[in-house]
Amino acid sequence: MCSETVISKGITAKQLQIVRAAYDLFKENGFYATGVDLIMRRAQVSKRTMYSYFVTKNQLILAVLGHYRNNCQDEINQILQRPELSSQDKILAVFENAEKWFVDTKFHGCLAVNAMAEFAGKDEAIEQACHQFKVWELDVLRSLCTELGVQNSAKLAYKLLILLEGMGAIAQFVKQPCLIDIKQLVLQVMDSHTMEQN
């Protein structure tokens, strides 16, 4: 274990290989429905290796949720770092980015939401990871709203999160370019906070 090449964030190549395969399978087929045998086959890794890195399936699920969160954070950070964008444009860019996810025919909802639905009340660590993911999402939106200079950034962020989650939930059912102009809806909700007190 001494000299394995560490790829990033303390994850070795083999671990990443397993997590990626598990991530794809969980995303497509859900957590309970995906057996460990299928994961190891997809990852092209022996079961023993798998269990040397992840003591239980649920700990692998935790790692996958961490991987998912890292992916999302990288995407969002790239938006936040674009200096040419105003705070308002960054918020719109966050929604545009989310739409890229939603239009994928393989999109079956936010992984954290699905994990919460399957493990709420059954695995505290997973529950907490899902909760933390949403806290992070809300934090991103809130700090952007604060930059906007609106009266109550926390409340506006909460409203935007409702829009984001709502779009994600519906996206699983309606597979087509969104019926409405999301950008306009987001702007409208933002506008109400720059004009009146909320």
Added chain:
Amino acid sequence: MCSETVISKGITAKQLQIVRAAYDLFKENGFYATGVDLIMRRAQVSKRTMYSYFVTKNQLILAVLGHYRNNCQDEINQILQRPELSSQDKILAVFENAEKWFVDTKFHGCLAVNAMAEFAGKDEAIEQACHQFKVWELDVLRSLCTELGVQNSAKLAYKLLILLEGMGAIAQFVKQPCLIDIKQLVLQVMDSHTMEQN
């Protein structure tokens, strides 16, 4: 099978007993995670009886989704039938009713959304039942929006569904009286359709 007392909508008492137990378990623990043995124990019914009514577990799941839909439809119909409410008040009442669901600590998301996440691409009939549930929800909102006399009732209904789904998704994570005034948010989205073209 000739003379069994039919309770409602072609469902016998025994069937309802099974569906109710399965409904509670699926709602709390998810579909894959809930085994048939647990369902029959909870329903106080032998496995043979269970399988005489529902040929497979997935057909039981279909029946449970139908039961869920009937429950929701009954609640919504009670709102729609209140003559003292304006169309706008009825829309607000729909959201108020949804909040009653959301604040329940046992609420783990819309059953149709969860079923879609677990069975999308795996069981066409279940997938379709979930889809039809959302179509019904959208239809209720659209007919109310049409009554409102707004310019584009379909688009407003879609926006309201986004709000409804978003609230539901978040409700699993944030267990507390909602941070924002939902009624105000709904009114705001509706107002934009009565004033401008959309």
Added chain:
DNA sequence: ATAAAAATAAACCGATCGGTTTACTTTTGC
């Protein structure tokens, strides 16, 4: 070159999965 570390394939484990079958009892209609 060699020994430790890390990987593999595959047999194996008890438990549970969805589902069937057998043998028996209760309820019901006529």
Added chain:
DNA sequence: GCAAAAGTAAACCGATCGGTTTATTTTTAT
């Protein structure tokens, strides 16, 4: 009152579940 229908309990089925073990091979560091 009696036969058919509908119910029960429980053994049983092959498959799969999450997880372990064994025996062997490959990789890697010195």
